[in-house]
Amino acid sequence: MVLGGLLVYPVYQLGLISFLEYTQAQVSGGEPATFQGFGNYAELFGDGEFWRVLLATVVFAAACVVSTLAVGCALAVLLTRVRAVPRLALMLAALGAWATPAVTGSTVWLLLFDPDFGPVNRMLGLGDHSWTYGRYSAFLLVLLEVVWCSFPFVMVTVYAGIRAVPAEVLEAAALDGASQWRIWRSVLAPMLRPILVVVTIQSVIWDFKVFTQIYVMTGGGGIAGQNLVLNVYAYQKAFASSQYSLGSAIGVVMLLILLAVTLVYLRLLRRQGEEL
Amino acid sequence: MNLLRAQVRRPWRLAAEASALLIAVVVAFPLYWMVLSAFKPAGEIESTEPRPWTLTPSLDSFRRVFEQQEFGRYFLNSLIVAGSVVIASALIAFLAATAVTRFRFRFRTTLLIMFLVAQMVPVEALTIPLFFLMRDFGQLNTLGSLILPHIAFSLPFAIWMLRGFVKAVPEALEEAAYIDGASRTRFLWQILFPLVFPGLVATSVFSFISTWNDFLFAKSFIISDTSQSTLPMALLVFYKPDDPDWGGVMAASTVMTIPVLVFFVLVQRRLVSGLGGAVKD
Numbered sequence: 001m002v003l004g005g006l007l008v009y010p011v012y013q014l015g016l017i018s019f020l021e022y023t024q025a026q027v028s029g030g031e032p033a034t035f036q037g038f039g040n041y042a043e044l045f046g047d048g049e050f051w052r053v054l055l056a057t058v059v060f061a062a063a064c065v066v067s068t069l070a071v072g073c074a075l076a077v078l079l080t081r082v083r084a085v086p087r088l089a090l091m092l093a094a095l096g097a098w099a100t101p102a103v104t105g106s107t108v109w110l111l112l113f114d115p116d117f118g119p120v121n122r123m124l125g126l127g128d129h130s131w132t133y134g135r136y137s138a139f140l141l142v143l144l145e146v147v148w149c150s151f152p153f154v155m156v157t158v159y160a161g162i163r164a165v166p167a168e169v170l171e172a173a174a175l176d177g178a179s180q181w182r183i184w185r186s187v188l189a190p191m192l193r194p195i196l197v198v199v200t201i202q203s204v205i206w207d208f209k210v211f212t213q214i215y216v217m218t219g220g221g222g223i224a225g226q227n228l229v230l231n232v233y234a235y236q237k238a239f240a241s242s243q244y245s246l247g248s249a250i251g252v253v254m255l256l257i258l259l260a261v262t263l264v265y266l267r268l269l270r271r272q273g274e275e276l
Numbered sequence: 277m278n279l280l281r282a283q284v285r286r287p288w289r290l291a292a293e294a295s296a297l298l299i300a301v302v303v304a305f306p307l308y309w310m311v312l313s314a315f316k317p318a319g320e321i322e323s324t325e326p327r328p329w330t331l332t333p334s335l336d337s338f339r340r341v342f343e344q345q346e347f348g349r350y351f352l353n354s355l356i357v358a359g360s361v362v363i364a365s366a367l368i369a370f371l372a373a374t375a376v377t378r379f380r381f382r383f384r385t386t387l388l389i390m391f392l393v394a395q396m397v398p399v400e401a402l403t404i405p406l407f408f409l410m411r412d413f414g415q416l417n418t419l420g421s422l423i424l425p426h427i428a429f430s431l432p433f434a435i436w437m438l439r440g441f442v443k444a445v446p447e448a449l450e451e452a453a454y455i456d457g458a459s460r461t462r463f464l465w466q467i468l469f470p471l472v473f474p475g476l477v478a479t480s481v482f483s484f485i486s487t488w489n490d491f492l493f494a495k496s497f498i499i500s501d502t503s504q505s506t507l508p509m510a511l512l513v514f515y516k517p518d519d520p521d522w523g524g525v526m527a528a529s530t531v532m533t534i535p536v537l538v539f540f541v542l543v544q545r546r547l548v549s550g551l552g553g554a555v556k557d
Contacts, residue, residue, distance in 0.1 A: 078296055081289065086296040093304040099536040100307065101489040103508040104529040108310045111522055119309065148306065212491045216512070235403070239496060251403075266389070 044249050049225070050233075054253075057208065057229040060139060064207035067147045069200060072154025077184060079159050091156075098152035102212040109145040110217055132218055135226040142213050142227070150206060154199045161195040162188060201265050205258060211235070230254050310533070313526035314338065337523035341514075341531065349503060350510040351531070357419055357506060358487045361426045365434050365483045366476050372431070373438035374468065378450075391432040403496050410497055417504050421497040426490065430483035437482075441475030442468070477543045488536055507532045 044050050075094070079087050100108075113120050115130045132138045165188065173183050189196070211231045218227040221236060228236070230250055238247025315333040341347050376384060410421045445468060453463045491508040498504050511532060514524035 075299065078292055078299075082293045082296045083289075086293040086300070089300040090296045090303070093300040095540050096307050096537065097303050099485070099540045100533055101485075101508065101529075101536065103489065103491050103511050104310070104533050105306070107511065107525050107529055108306045111313060111526065112306055112309055114522075117522065148303070212489070212508075215491070235492070238403075 044246060044253075049228075050250070053225075053228045053230055053233045056139075056227075057231075060143070060229060061204065061208040061210070064143055064146050064150075064210070065200065065203045067143065068150050068154055068203050068207070069196075071147060072151040072199070073158055073196075075151065075155045076158035076162060077188075079155070080162050094152035094155055097148050098156075100149060102149065103216060105145055105149050106213050106216040109141065109148070113141055133223070135222065138218050138222055138227050142210070142217050145213055145217065146207065146210060150203065154203065157195060157199055158192065161192045165191050197265070197268055201261070204261055208254070208258060208261075307533070310526050310529050313522060314530045316523065318523055337527035338531070340521075340524050341527045346503065347510060347528070347531070350505050350507050353419060353504060354488060354507040354532075355535070357422045357426065358484055360423050361430060361487045362480050362484050364423075364427050365430045366480050368427070369431055369434035369438050369479060370469065370472065370476060372435045373442050373472075374464065376435070377439050377442040378447075391436050403492060406493075407496055417498055419504055422487075422490070422493050422506070425493060426483070426487045430486060433482060434479040437479045438472065438475050441472040445471050481540070481543055484539060485536065 075090065079090060082090075097105075110132075112118050113131045115121060121129055131141045169187060169191075170183065173187050178186065209231055210229060214221065214227060214229055214232050215235075220240075221228040221232050225233075225236075231254065234247045234250035234254070237250060314337050315335075317334040317336060376388060406425055407416075410416050449467065450463060453467055458467070489508065490506070494506045494509050498506070498509065507528075511525065511528045514521045514528055
C-alpha cells in the first residue's frame with residue numbers, strides 16, 4: 001500500500017515537473033529557448049488589457065461564487081422543509097443540471113436566450129435584444145449558466161450535511177423559540193462550517209477557472225475581447241496567437257492567485273485545530 | 277416536533293413545497309428545451325414564435341448528427357477516455373487513500389498538503405507545458421494524451437475525498453481481520469474495498485464528469501487527427517457562431533448528456549450518502 005502511494009507520486013510529479021518546465025523554458029515552437037528573465041511578465045504587466053481581464057476575472061468569479069453559494073444553501077434548507085415528492089423533483093432537476101456537460105449547457109443556454117428563436121426574449125417581451133452583444137449582459141448570461149450547473153454540488157453537499165446534524169439540536173433550538181433564520185445563522189451555519197469552507201473553496205477554484213462557458217457562449221472572449229477571463233486570455237495568447245510564453249506567464253499568475261487562496265484555506269483548517 | 281410544526285406552519289410548508297416544485301421546473305427547463313429542440317423539425321426551431329411543445333416530432337436532427345459526422349466514433353472515443361480514467365483513478369485513489377490514512381510515514385503531511393495544492397492548480401494553466409510534453413513524446417492526436425492527464429488531475433480530489441471514508445472504517449476491524457488470519461491484501465480487497473465503495477462511487481462521479489465534459493484538452497491536444505476527437509469537439513462542428521444549426525447542436529447535446537444522466541441516476545442514492553459520509557468526517 002505504500003507502493004500505492006509511491007505509484008501516485010510519479011504521476012503527481014509529472015504534473016509538477018511540467019509545471020516547473022514552463023516557468024523556466026519559455027519555449028517557442030521547438031526552437032532553442034532563450035532566457036527572457038522577467039521580460040514576459042514585464043510585457044504582461046505593462047499591458048492594460050491584462051489588468052482589465054484580471055479585474056473582470058476576479059469580479060466575475062466572486063459574483064459566481066456568491067450566487068452559487070446563496071442559491072445552493074437556500075435550496076438545501078428548502079429541501080429539508082418539504083415532503084418527499086417535491087424534494088425528489090428538485091433533487092432530480094438539480095442532478096440533471098449537474099450532469100449536463102459544460103459545452104452542452106452553454107449551447108442550450110445560448111439557444112434559450114437567442115435573439116431570434118429563444119423562448120426567453122419571447123416571454124420577457126424583449127424583441128430581438130441580443131444578450132451576447134453587451135459586455136455586462138454577456139457576463140450575466142454566462143453567470144446564470146455557471147450558477148445553474150454548479151449550484152447542485154453545493155445544494156447536495158450542504159443538504160447531506162444538514163441531514164447529519166442531530167435532530168435534537170434543532171428541536172432544542174426551536175423549543176427555545178429561535179426563528180428559522182436564527183436557527184440557520186446560530187446553529188446550522190457553525191455546525192456546517194467545515195462543509196461550507198470546503199464548498200466555498202471548491203467554488204472559488206472552479207469559478208476562477210471558468211473556461212468552456214466563456215469560450216463557447218461569447219465566441220472565444222466576446223466582441224473585441226470584452227468578455228475575456230484570465231483562463232481564456234491565456235489560451236488565446238498561447239494557442240491562437242502562438243505566444244506560448246505570454247500564455248504561460250498568465251498561467252503562472254493564475255496559479256499564484258489560487259495558491260494564495262490555498263494558503264488561506266490551510267490557515268482556516270489550522271485555526272480549527274484540524275489535523276490533516 | 278414535526279407534528280407540532282405541521283399544525284402551526286402548514287401554509288408555510290405548502291408555500292415551501294410549491295416553490296420547490298417551481299424551482300425544479302425552472303432548473304429542468306433548459307434540459308427540457310434541449311430535448312424538445314432536438315425533436316423539433318427544422319422549420320419550427322427557427323421560428324420567431326417558439327412554442328414549448330411540438331406536434332410533429334422528427335428524428336431529422338438526430339439523423340443529421342449521426343450521418344454527417346463520424347459521431348459514433350467520437351462517442352466511442354469519449355466513452356473509452358472517460359471509462360479508463362474512472363477505473364484507473366478509482367483504483368489508484370483507493371490504494372493511495374488507504375496508504376495515507378492507515379500508515380504513518382515521513383512526509384505524510386507534506387504529501388497530503390500537496391494533494392490539496394494540486395487540486396488548486398488550474399489545469400488550464402498546465403495545458404501549455406502539457407502540450408509540449410505530449411509533442412515530445414509523440415502523443416499528440418492520441419487518446420492517451422487525454423487519458424493520462426485526466427487521471428493525473430482527477431486523482432488529488434479523489435484521494436482527498438476517499439480519505440474520509442477510509443478513516444471512518446474502525447481500526448479494530450482491521451486488527452480483527454488480521455487475528456482471524458486474513459492477509460493484508462485480503463483485508464484490503466475483501467473488507468475495506470466494499471466498505472468504502474459508496475465513497476468510490478461519489479469520487480468516480482467527479483472524475484467521470486470532468487473527463488466526459490473536457491473541452492480544453494481535447495481542443496488543444498487533438499489538433500489534426502479528427503478521428504481521435506471526442507464529443508465536445510464534435511458538438512461545436514454544428515455550432516457556427518453566425519449560422520448555428522440549432523437542431524443539430526441540440527440533438528448532439530442530447531446524445532452527449534444522456535450517458536451522464538444514466539450514470540447519475542445509477543449512482544444517485546449512493547452519491548448523496550457518499551457526499552454525506554465525506555463531509556461528516
